[in-house]
Amino acid sequence: KTRGSEENSFKPKEVVLFQYEACPFCNKVKAFLDYYDISYRVVEVNPMNKKEIKWSDYKKVPIVTVDGEQLVDSSDIIDKLVKRIHPDYDLNADEEKKWREWVDNHLVHVLSPNIYRTVSEALESFDYITTKGNFSLYERLVAKYGGAAAMYFVSKKLKQKHNITDERAALYGAAEQWVDALKGRKFLGDMEPNLADLAVFGVLRPIRHLKSGRDMVEHTRIGKWFSEMEHIVGQASRI
Ligand code: GSH
Structure with missing residues (x-):
């Protein structure tokens, strides 16, 4: 690269x-x-x-x-x-800027109500969080069950706060909105992803293999773009 x-x-x-x-x-x-x-x-x-x-x-x-x-x-x-x-990168390109803001102001708020939607989804999410995260053995057990229970309730509040009635409909709606924004292009940045592509992909990547992410790929048109992103972003450069 x-x-x-x-x-x-x-x-x-x-x-x-x-x-x-x-x-x-x-x-x-x-x-x-x-x-x-x-x-x-x-x-x-x-x-x-x-x-x-x-x-x-x-x-x-x-x-x-x-x-x-x-x-x-x-x-x-x-x-x-x-x-x-890239000192010359134009951070004020309208379309890219608009969709990056959409990620921060809309898309991220749709995630929690979805990944903690049901008790079993909250447990699946916390199993992922506590397995990947930095927890002691004891904290892992407390966090898995305590965290899942807490977030199940917190997510209902968040749902109200952000005026979401049907969380899955909101997630699918956001995914479709994103695909529409692409207007048939491979990426929002056309042949190469721009910062909006990277932002949408980044926030969706951790939920991709949870039930909500699997449902999203199954019920919307986002899968093609998501796979292209997985391919082009490639291997993590973390050391
Ligand atoms: N606007 C910030 C950003 O885009 O980086 C939001 C960051 C944020 O809210 N991070 C959460 C956090 O650290 C974790 S997802 N919350 C405080 C905490 O965990 O105590």
């Missing part, structure tokens, strides 16, 4: 991503790093005590450090990194 290695661009040397493996915002940043072939180290943060990010005043993930400098907030992290590797 040569993306991001043309002249007049420079690749950061040491990139560290502080994350939760299943967090959509973290996965958005990872899809970007993977596609641009920027190698990075992952520090999996323990969500119970967050001791791995105690050094920072910012209390959420993702946090990225680039050669020691701290970047926070997924969209902002991506803006800053893209400007480093």
Whole structure:
């Protein structure tokens, strides 16, 4: 891969991503790093005590450090990194900007009500979260059942907050809206994905193999684009 290695661009040397493996915002940043072939180290943060990010005043993930400098907030992290590797990148292209905002303001809010929709889906999600995440054995058990129960109820509140009545309909609707936005192109960025493609793909990647993600691929037209993205984003560049 040569993306991001043309002249007049420079690749950061040491990139560290502080994350939760299943967090959509973290996965958005990872899809970007993977596609641009920027190698990075992952520090999996323990969500119970967050001791791995105690050094920072910012209390959420993702946090990225680039050669020691701290970047926070997924969209902002991506803006800053893209400007480093492609100083001429136009971050104000209307369509790309609009759909990146749609991911942050709409798509992410549809996810929780779906992955915690039923007790069995909440358990499946937490099994994934606790298996991949940084938990002690004891925390894993507490988090799996306690977290699943808590999020089952929290997700009902979130659903109300974001005016979602039927969560699956909202998820399928969002997927169809995205496919319509492509207007027959391979990617929103045409022959190569742009930052909106990477954002949508990033937040959907962790749910792809959960029931909600399987249902989404089965009941909407998003599967083709998703497979193209899996193919082109390729192997993670995490070290
Ligand atoms: N706008 C932020 C971004 O795009 O990075 C949102 C980040 C965010 O909400 N992250 C969640 C978090 O760290 C994890 S998915 N929540 C605080 C916590 O876990 O205590």
